[in-house]
Amino acid sequence: MRSLPALTSKRIVLASVALMLATAAFGFGVDRLRWGPANDSAPAASGVVSGAAAAPAVGPSVAQAPAAAPVPVAKPKTMSVSDTIEVTGNAAAVAEVKLLARVVGYLDKIHFEDGALVRKNDLLLTIQQDQYKAQLQQAQAQLQLARAQLNHANIEVVRYTALVKKGAATQVNVDQWVYEQQAALANILGAEAQVAIAQLNLSYTEVRAPFDGQMSKHLVDVGNVVGGNGQQGALANITQLDPIYVEANVSSQVALQVRANLDNRQLTLAQIQQIPVEVALSNDKGFPRRGTLQYVAPTIDPATGTLFVRGILRNPDRALLPGVFVRMRLPMEKGTQSALMVPNNALQEDQGGRYLLVVGKDNVTQQRYVQIGQQVGSLRVITGGLAPDDLVVIGELWRSSPGTTITPQVKTIDG
8 A cells, every 4th residue: 555655756767758849849840840941951851841931943043144235326418518627707787877857956865765676767866947947948938039030031031022122122131131041041941959958958868768778876965966076976887787697718739629519610709699608506416507609809919818798698587697697608619429427416515526436246336437528408418438338326325335235116207
């Protein structure tokens, strides 16, 4: 009976040991499931762990390369282009007039605002008119008197001629009235001349615009005496701005080259005035303004070694002002029949010069240095470094650089 407690205690100890072993085994298994794949280089036996590790192997293992950028390209445009020269000159007014007082008097009224645009024959200034109106009336009165004297003389000549036939008067009386008749005719001519002078002086009291133009500021205030004592000071200035001249001095070498291109022909004035001239301001793109040559000096200035040329063009917006610097492009008669043209904005520049991007093998762009000529509208003449069959990148330049693979989109160059 005493052995029973001892047996029970032994069982309790064994049960405790078994429980501890089971707890340890369970903990080891959970730890293996959690950390085993990261610490064990062998393939995991668990279905959950091996499945998670093998999942990335399903599908493609390499990413697709992005497609090449689409870029517009075109072959150079072939067209006939005339040779030209570009020179720097300046604009000049076709007419600029100082308005003077041609009669003496007080400046009575100014009819224009300083800087105003005026039309031909617009009234600009008025000089005191009273005395000139009176002088006109006096001249007209003298004319009427001379006409009355002529009528009286005509009557007396007829009367005394009849009396001479009747013996009631002498020939001396007739001769006297013939003289009076002739004197009256002379007086009429003199009076008519005085009337014309008085009318002219009266018209000079009104200063009118000689042409369409723009006024300067007034140079004399109202109330001042003008035109007297030999005064020749201008009352104001008026400048014609439409049309307008463009003038330049061409070097003698260029002048000789132009003559050679013209086969040394002497052009008539009419032929010269048909030669086109293109003009641009410093901030203009290209040469948007067009006119014709108006004058070429007959000789070269020995002091400067240049030839003076002048063109004329319309200037309705008055963008060209006298004295402003301009660029002029003049034709040289002969031209290139098959010039290669590309858009001017397709050209790029670095320290090596001007270049184009040309599509090469496998659609890889290449840097091609070129020689350029004149600009015609938005196109530029390429004089060297480019072939007619080359594909030139003409747009989306930011997408491409030398050595870039592109997707060419073939276009046609317009312009």
